[in-house]
Amino acid sequence: MRPETSPGSDLDAELLLTMYRHMVRARVLDERMWVLNRQGRAPFVISCQGHEAAQVGMAMALRPGHDWIAPYYRDLALTLVLGMTPRDHLLALLARAADPNSGGRQMPAHYGYRPLNIITGGSPVATQMLHAAGAALASRVRGEDAVAYTSLGEGSTSEGDFHEALNFAAVHQLPMITVVENNGFAISVPWSKQGHTKDVADRALGYGMPGVIVDGLDPVASYHVMTEAVARARRGEGPTLIEAKVARLTPHSSDDDDRPYKTREAVAEEKAQDCVLRFRRVLEERGVLSPGDAEEVRAECMREVDRAQEEAENSPLPSPDSLHLHVYGDQ
Numbered sequence: 297m298r299p300e301t302s303p304g305s306d307l308d309a310e311l312l313l314t315m316y317r318h319m320v321r322a323r324v325l326d327e328r329m330w331v332l333n334r335q336g337r338a339p340f341v342i343s344c345q346g347h348e349a350a351q352v353g354m355a356m357a358l359r360p361g362h363d364w365i366a367p368y369y370r371d372l373a374l375t376l377v378l379g380m381t382p383r384d385h386l387l388a389l390l391a392r393a394a395d396p397n398s399g400g401r402q403m404p405a406h407y408g409y410r411p412l413n414i415i416t417g418g419s420p421v422a423t424q425m426l427h428a429a430g431a432a433l434a435s436r437v438r439g440e441d442a443v444a445y446t447s448l449g450e451g452s453t454s455e456g457d458f459h460e461a462l463n464f465a466a467v468h469q470l471p472m473i474t475v476v477e478n479n480g481f482a483i484s485v486p487w488s489k490q491g492h493t494k495d496v497a498d499r500a501l502g503y504g505m506p507g508v509i510v511d512g513l514d515p516v517a518s519y520h521v522m523t524e525a526v527a528r529a530r531r532g533e534g535p536t537l538i539e540a541k542v543a544r545l546t547p548h549s550s551d552d553d554d555r556p557y558k559t560r561e562a563v564a565e566e567k568a569q570d571c572v573l574r575f576r577r578v579l580e581e582r583g584v585l586s587p588g589d590a591e592e593v594r595a596e597c598m599r600e601v602d603r604a605q606e607e608a609e610n611s612p613l614p615s616p617d618s619l620h621l622h623v624y625g626d627q
């Protein structure tokens with residue numbers, strides 16, 4: 297199957313600019329997290345750099361607070377579009393008591409935000425898929441039209457949870473959309489050592505659901521495939537597996553060094569395709585964005601992230617007394 301690419305300029309300029317702003321905002325925040333890590337102020341960062349286009353396009357096709365979201369650790373841009381703020385994420389990164397994800401008790405990038413139906417996840421990869429299948433079933437039982445969105449990396453598709461969740465969703469024709477953000481590596485392990493199909497989306501056939509490949513460096517194409525999958529799910533026509541081909545512009549995490557398994561040429565090639573820069577060029581060519589506007593967008597995002605960092609750093613750490621809260625009940 298050929299990847300779906302952006303079918304053109306059928307989206308209005310305002311929507312395209314909103315997408316661009318979301319992408320830049322996520323990138324600026326992500327870069328700031330790395331700075332905080334390298335300064336020794338943040339313990340651990342796992343990045344969405346290279347995934348922004350896919351995540352922004354997908355998130356803009358969902359209804360925040362209505363649909364159920366079971367994300368994975370790279371979904372910074374997705375959660376920002378849905379309504380979480382840089383401040384929320386920095387409170388989590390710096391383990392502050394006011395962190396809405398977990399009160400500063402989870403590792404960073406373990407997203408969970410009740411008002412937006414973002415379901416808190418565990419650290420074992422792919423477990424969130426079962427949460428999504430359960431949420432999709434609940435939506436069906438209640439007679440609601442909410443869809444359940446879940447995402448994971450291509451390496452995580454080796455887990456049993458991936459197969460169990462997709463099979464269950466297909467058998468019961470649940471309104472569940474699974475997005476595999478394929479950046480080619482599971483830490484250092486390439487796709488060729490995880491799956492024996494050319495594309496991850498090929499697996500959809502075995503479950504009896506559509507498998508769609510999309511150019512995940514293109515937010516417009518990502519928005520279109522997601523809009524279609526959401527419409528199908530709301531109409532009661534069952535689940536979809538989407539594979540977004542993305543890039544990983546950083547090592548796996550702030551604790552990883554990718555030099556032993558990724559050539560510098562491969563990294564340079566991915567950076568030349570940076571989805572934020574690529575989308576900026578597209579918008580400039582279409583006359584939707586001027587170089588001055590682009591600079592202003594970045595400056596605005598920097599100001600917001602500066603403020604968020606200041607607030608997060610001035611926010612208290614959790615008290616040791618709260619250590620057992622929400623672990624086994626509220627004791």
Ligand SMILES: Cc1ncc(C[n+]2csc(CCOP(=O)(O)OP(=O)(O)O)c2C)c(N)n1
Pocket residue numbers: 370419420421448449450451452453455477479481482483548
């Ligand atoms: C069940 C389980 N096994 C191993 C790990 C350690 N681990 C964390 S992330 C990761 C790589 C996952 O790669 P992929 O699914 O391709 O996602 P990516 O990080 O590339 O976006 C691994 C092996 C884990 N968290 N859970």
